Amino acid sequence: MFEWLERTSVATWVGESLYGYPFMLALHGIGLAIVVGIFVMRDLRLLGLFSGISYDAIDSLRKLAWTGFSINAVSGSFLFTSQATTFVSNIPFLLKISMIFLATVCAGIIQNRMRDEAPEWDDSGAAAAGSVPLLAGLSIAFWMGAIIAGRLTAYL
Numbered sequence: 790m791f792e793w794l795e796r797t798s799v800a801t802w803v804g805e806s807l808y809g810y811p812f813m814l815a816l817h818g819i820g821l822a823i824v825v826g827i828f829v830m831r832d833l834r835l836l837g838l839f840s841g842i843s844y845d846a847i848d849s850l851r852k853l854a855w856t857g858f859s860i861n862a863v864s865g866s867f868l869f870t871s872q873a874t875t876f877v878s879n880i881p882f883l884l885k886i887s888m889i890f891l892a893t894v895c896a897g898i899i900q901n902r903m904r905d906e907a908p909e910w911d912d913s914g915a916a917a918a919g920s921v922p923l924l925a926g927l928s929i930a931f932w933m934g935a936i937i938a939g940r941l942t943a944y945l
């Protein structure tokens with residue numbers, strides 16, 4: 790299946806045209822800046838930093854964060870097609886995808902907790918409660934791991 794994918798006209802355009810790969814990698818950088826930028830800011834807020842910003846204000850950025858995620862899912866899939874048989878057995882790449890999966894699970898759980906509890910935290914001026922700070926710390930570690938593994942993909 791991955792050999793077939795590599796022979797598609799899309800994969801050939803991405804892998805062999807002058808602008809295919811750099812354009813998709815640039816889109817990937819933009820998506821990365823948006824999704825990781827917003828989720829890490831949210832996680833730092835949940836860890837108690839930037840107390841001047843309400844949880845509601847941070848939470849209102851989540852749609853933009855998922856837009857960034859979608860940009861990376863699409864641009865990443867295009868990049869993947871060009872060397873599918875190589876990437877599918879590339880350890881840093883597989884590690885990156887695993888980290889992104891774990892970071893996405895954290896993002897979903899945190900989003901649901903904030904939907905239910907953030908208004909109360911904002912009203913009472915309290916810090917994020919229970920396991921939320923731990924989830925926020927794990928989330929930051931997974932996104933940082935995804936970026937490091939993503940960068941190492943081209944070298945290892």
Ligand code: HEM
Binds near residue numbers: 862889940
């Ligand atoms: C939010 C999710 C994602 C993040 C944070 C992310 C992060 C990264 C980073 C930091 C790089 C290195 C960029 C560079 O070398 O300039 C990269 C490259 C890449 N990513 Fe992603 N990525 C994401 C999603 C995906 C997905 C879903 C796929 C595939 C299905 C994917 C496939 C690739 C490929 C093939 C490369 C190129 C490797 C290379 O040629 O250096 N990415 N990604």
